[in-house]
Amino acid sequence: MKKKPEITAQTKQNLIDAFWEIYCTKRIEKITIKEITTRAGYNRSTFYEYFSDVYDVLAQLEDNLIFKLQQLPIQKLSTSDTFPFEAIVSMYSHHRKYLMVLLGDQGDLAFQGRIKASMKPMMKELLIARGATDSFKLDYKLEYALSAMIGVLSYWFNQENAPSIEKLIELLGELSSEGVMKKLIG
Template sequence: MIKQPEITMQTKNNLADAFWQIYCEKRIEKITVKEITTKAGYNRSTFYEYYTDVYDVLEQIEASVLPDIEKHKKMIPNGSMRFPLKHLVEVYNKNKQYFIVLLGKNGDPAFQEKMKNTYKDLVRPMVKTYESDDYKLECSLEYAMSAIIGVMTYCFTREEQPDIEKTVVLLNDFMNNGVIGLLK
């Protein structure tokens, strides 16, 4: 039997949507394939045509919302030290319904690491020429990415429609002046 690609994609999306609705309410350890398929209106064998288990659904959703590094790299002029914060915040805003849950208290603890590593890979070549000490470089990247992700998560979980321009300015100020410099 030949499957139609549109129907196949819709089925996969329906299963992912059902998973996501359940995941927003409970931790992944408590989610079953039966629960997903019942909610989506499919049988278990259909689920296994697209996913290996509930963790695979989560992995695929996470991969779909993590930014495309190649796209980000094109936004940075060669030799520039300017981190594309506005674009990062826009990506975050576009996928905020996922980020809020994934970075939240019931989310996937590994997702924050995946996100930080994605951005470290983007920024590392920009700052590598300015810092030859690899340990200092990696600690600096960890600090910066943790701060950026933390601020964005805070802003997007506190307001329905956060002011992206204000968030970008704030993040730029943090990166340029540090927190103490802003409080003076």
């Protein structure tokens, strides 16, 4: 008898949720499949229907987040006169639960690089459409801007008395108008 797709999806999500609860407090190399399955209420064989190991759970979770970040509407990005901080910060804020851990001290160091690699081509295309010259300088300036933005977001996520999202967007806009966007295009 075939399993219903909605049950299969829910089982997989339950395993991911159980992994995530553990991952938020424990380094990945210390997490066991037994911990995940016990917390989710399944057996090991169910786990192996969806994942090869704990690293596969993390990879699938990260892949899903990167996919969602890549779905950022290009219209929102292309209407801004400055580096499109509002659209990007809003999107990151929506996924804060995951990003504050993945981009934090206990997170996956490679994840930040994967985010930049996924966003850079879209941002580069947008900047070229706005008049930037496609060159090694644009590539390095874009790397710098994305690294700074991800760094600021990581810092913001982990602050107890962080400013509101509106104040953060305003600050990033000020920084942008003071030269980041001009330097990217120029």
